Amino acid sequence: MDKYEKFYSCAQRVADEFRKIDAGHPIRIISHLDADGLSSCSILTKAMKRAGRQYTVSIVQKLDEALAESLANEPFSYIAFTDLGSGQFNLLKKIPDSKTIYIFDHHKPESFEEIGNIVHLNPHLFEIDGSKEVSGAGVAYLFSRALDARNRDMAHIAIIGAIGDVQENNGFERVNTDILKDAVESGKMKVIQGLKLFGAQTKPLHNALAYSTEHNIPGVTGSESGAIQFLHQLGISPKNGDSWRSLVDLDDRELKNLVTGILMRRLNEKEPEAIIGRVYILLGEEKKSPLRDAKEFSTLLNACGRMDKSELGIGACLGDEKLKAQAIAHLALYKKEIVKGLTWFEKSYSSGEIIRGRNYIIINAGRQIMHTMIGTLASILSKSNYLGEGTFILSMAQIGDGNTKVSIRLSGSSATTDLRGVISGIVEKVDGSFGGHMGAAGAIIATDREGQFIEEAKSLFEKTAITP
Ligand SMILES: [Mn+2]
Incomplete structure (x- = not known):
């Protein structure tokens, strides 16, 4: 068996195991709020409906301690995470092992350890690169397809998720290509030049x-x-x-x-x-x-x-x-919200309110931009010609609960710097949490440590040489 066959047969094993769950137990579904997260969740909820199972859904920006604690106290015996979970194994350990946790994710796992009550479906476990080869929606799809062949009619949703996670680069890699084949065969999607x-x-x-x-x-x-x-x-x-x-x-x-x-x-x-x-x-x-x-x-x-x-x-x-x-x-x-954000940025940039260094800018928006939009703003700036190639773009906005959302991007298309690694190096100095991928990552820090975070970021960027 090659690594792909191993991954697909793991999906089958997980589905077979899942099928044994007593029909009386509702499934608690938690997903991420981006395009891939919503695609993942759509696939899984429809698969649950088809399987005649009850479920309840929450969409979250992050899996943090507070969420893990509230899940621990809920009455549900089965929890399913989509496009989330693999990077937060240590938090999941806080959930009592009387609950079974399913993880359908493509983020790099925090740990490869096997934990009794966690059923983990993730391409990285098979040395398949989840940042490029398959999205969270793709993983949810592979599970759903294994559960019931009728779920093949949702392959196109997995492709939307993969495109949302920027996995398309004039074609897809192997796993997404396999899923695309299902989408085309089901008559839901066509690919044109x-x-x-x-x-x-x-x-x-x-x-x-x-x-x-x-x-x-x-x-x-x-x-x-x-x-x-x-x-x-x-x-x-x-x-x-x-x-x-x-x-x-x-x-x-x-x-x-x-x-x-x-x-x-x-x-x-x-x-x-x-x-x-x-x-x-x-x-x-x-x-x-x-x-x-x-x-x-x-x-x-x-x-x-x-x-x-x-x-x-x-x-x-x-x-x-x-x-x-x-x-x-x-x-x-x-x-409108994007235009508002860009207008605010341009004004602040020209008035010198944005922190600028040789190879970085730090946008501290406070409450001026919605915290859910701060990553979008950084992405748009990274693709525009506004900043020189290889400029780190660190954007921050307050969530309002005492925490601040942080996003990091790198301008220009050809740079290959592991932004997840970069952000983790800064965040660990201020006890925050981080997540994301090579090309787009984010973090949550305490708002009262913003000042220290910015100083740590500056000193790290100044030490980093980028090879575009
Ligand atoms: Mn994703």
Whole structure:
């Protein structure tokens, strides 16, 4: 058996074990609030419904001591974590062993030890890299598929989770590729070669072009008027009557002209054709809906989670039309919140309120930005051309319960620095907790230790040389 077969057969063993649980016991499900967390939770809840089991769900930003304690005191005998848990083994030990804990996660385990009441499904246990190969939703999917073959009809949700966790890089690695195959075979998803423009379904084309920050188009990126002029040059009308057209409104000839035009403009870029690649289409969703493109869908889930409306995101995953409509409405509020955050940042940056060093910036937002948005802000800055490549972006916002949420990113796309390792080195000096992956990590610290945390961060960044 190779490592993949071992991983899949572990999923089967876990499912077989799970099936033995007496039907009278409700399952307590805990998941993470990002796109992958909501996807994971959607898959698991539907699998429970299908299995005729009762369940109750909580979506959390973190698994901390307080949560572990409250779970310890709840009456549930079975707890299932999705997209959470592997990194917090020591906390889980606080839960009495009369309760059985299932962990469906892809984060690097804090420990590989076997604990009697913990059933652990995680790719890292099989030397499969969970940060790249499979998401939390993928792990929840593999379990659910093993539990009941009908659950194959949720493979597309696992792909949305993987895209939300940035595991797609013009294709997937092995485990996600296997899951994608199920998604395509079930008729829920198709993969096309196309322009990788965010908002292909929903944004006016000239906007999608102007704000394609991931792939630079000289003369177009950053300029709506430049984008409109560019379209006119190619003989493509940006409007149809009074309304703006989207990428998906173009006919074949126009699309071909646009692709050629973009490639011509990008001739001097590192990889001119990198803007063309795989686009994941959800066949069950209407054309021009924000749920049609898997990347936009994952953004919508993130928005729901971060705006404290997780139930809408889960409803959208499970195809509830009413909740879908509400989730889409919340997307607008989320975008407003992002704009608010970016405006605050730009103002504070130019007035010198942001701490800046040679290879880092530290954004201490206090209560100015929602703590659930601080990671999103850092991610956007890391992908913009605002900061030099290889700049550490440390962002902080107060949660309001005496703790502060911290996020860390690195600007530029090619850097390979283990941010989880970086943040852990700073956090241990102030007794905080941390989590995340190589490319995006976060932490929780006590608000009254912010000052010390910032000093520790500065001294660590100053000692770190980045190789982009
Ligand atoms: Mn995840």
